[in-house]
Amino acid sequence: MEKQPLYEGKAKKIYATDNADELLVYYKDDATAFNGIKRGTILNKGVLNNKISAFFFELLGKHGIKHHYIRTISDREMLVKTLKILPVEVVVRNIAAGSLAKRIGWEEGKKLPTTVLEFYYKNDELGDPLINDYHIKALGLATEDQVKTMAETALKINDILGAYLKEKNLELIDFKLEFGLHKGELLLGDEISPDTCRFWDSRTGEKLDKDRFRRDLGNVEEAYKEVLYRLTGEVFAD
């Protein structure tokens, strides 16, 4: 009999473990976009994102970022610290793309003169709307201290990842983070992968992320493999 997940999201399943402080995250191949309107599968995405996320958490850990990742359990599973996820998505942007390009009327690919940080209300029913510090306070989504820590940590992560990726000829366009509380401490949670970041090849501008799925650009699995290869040197074989 297969174990029931505690929670099944759009990209991952979360399982309890014997230890209440630890959870098992299982990465699926399911892909969704536009708030669940577009649905599909990206072959091996779960395996690739499990590896890529593990790599990024370890990299960030080396730079002093506190995160939930403990260790990799299998191809599609990682053990993480149990978090009470704050319903706030933190987005950092270096280049205008996606919803920001639309919002401010800028062409996709235009460099932002200053790094842009955004908060979104993690609420599928509402379509994850953009919110600001006042909304977070009024809704009681996070304390002012937590908002400050999330903003500072997100900008620090931008510096760490941006510098690392540049060496691999990957441009970090933007990315989304989730944070949560573990025994009162705010930790980086969820995943960091081509599902939650935009990566463009520095030389060709080729998109190596979920936009290939969102916009039907083809070679979706190949893009995720290429990211893993650039990051770790691992040649992924199906």
Place this chain on the structure above:
Amino acid sequence: MEKQPLYEGKAKKIYATDNADELLVYYKDDATAFNGIKRGTILNKGVLNNKISAFFFELLGKHGIKHHYIRTISDREMLVKTLKILPVEVVVRNIAAGSLAKRIGWEEGKKLPTTVLEFYYKNDELGDPLINDYHIKALGLATEDQVKTMAETALKINDILGAYLKEKNLELIDFKLEFGLHKGELLLGDEISPDTCRFWDSRTGEKLDKDRFRRDLGNVEEAYKEVLYRLTGEVFAD
């Protein structure tokens, strides 16, 4: 021959005067909603909003708020200081209504546990999107100092107007402000009226603002007249 306005907006026309530091604002009866999709006329709105705005600017002036209003010229015209309007709309909210109620999924009329301040990009083509401090900086819409001053001033205005209106049995639900530069100084500009605020009768909850037009509630002109009467005691006769 009628003089050509420098600029004609959705609710007002702006005329030059002999003095480059002063402009004439002419209040029209035109009413628009939903970013110009709904159009109509509210009889005498121009006259009423000219009076109501003049009243509010004078009230705010007495409380130390720096604004563009100089004096009333005619039924529909006021003389103001020339501003370079910053393309940022500043919204203050006390009760969830309109787009905020939609954004955060709250019922209209629910009291916000904390005052909410929002910035919108004043850009009709983009539908005046919600933006945050980072967007303002990246777009170069205002300096950090100006953002701070606008926020502080808007919250102070909320206190002043809220207290005054409460005495008149009007609940200040939310309102929109525009600021601009006059000789390097940041002044409150535009208008303060039932077009740009939500006022609800404190006892009955009746809406006395542009929502009567937006939502086809009837008695639109009467609501504007009632606001003028409550504020100033003036019984407006057509």
